[in-house]
Amino acid sequence: MLDPRDRTLLQASQAGLPLVADPFAELARGLGWSEKEVLERLRRLVATGVVRRVAAVPNHYRLGIRANAMTVWDVDDGRVGELGRKVGALAFVSHCYRRPRRLPAWPYNLFAMVHGRTRAETEAQRAEIARLLGDACRRSDVLYSTRILKKTGLRLGGEG
């Protein structure tokens, strides 16, 4: 999927683009490439889905958003697709996935990450999801994160 120059381009930019008015030209200068090649390759990587977008990644904690929770739901398998899309579209839900149940230890098949300044705010978000799911949801739980033990993020390694 990635040719060696795509890989070089992503390795040179994934930790952060130069913070200047012409970041792609500056990146190209650093690589000894033309700006045109950087732009064309990045556009193609977006078109093929390898790059979702070129964007700023916010840090929830620094914005005062401290009540980060994984809400989990046991939703009727016949309705989870339709309802998951609705939950995923809520403004305060950052990620929403269907995952396997692992019975008896784990009965939940829908996961939605929510983020509030306080737990009261997060609980209100959870209540809104519960209303949306209605009687398709048999039970639910919430898991607040208390500590980030490791956060490397997705990075491209040096090897092919």
Next chain:
Amino acid sequence: MSREAVHLDPVDRVILAALQRGVAIEPRPFAALAQMLGASEETVVARLRRLVATGVVGRFAPMLDAEALGGAFSLCALEVPEERFEEVAALLEAMPEVAHNYAREHRFNMWFVLAVERPEDIARTIARIEAATGLDVLDLRKLEEYRLELVLAV
């Protein structure tokens, strides 16, 4: 760096919201935003630099799609006895296959993401963790993603 929340003024908020959605891959990617704000590109860039310097923005970069790159991922959970929590966290910290690890308030108190090059490495890595810890790993690999573009209202 202080642990306090950073104060953002309304212009910062507009810039942060716009830049989370992403920029055009053009020679002057901040020009449209600057024009909308009635500001110069230099102003936008200077504010972005401050957002990065204060840690509000972790990075401004191409966001990679894990699956489009190839590779395999799984969210996993462990129920770790409290007295062994730090020992197990250190074990996962040392494994390059573990991309993130979070402590959560629950019977399943440790949640981590495996990111490996080949799908078969997920099961192999889980087996190694189970052998090293004597604990059962819940393998909750995703079946479907209900995608949207995250834009935090701030």
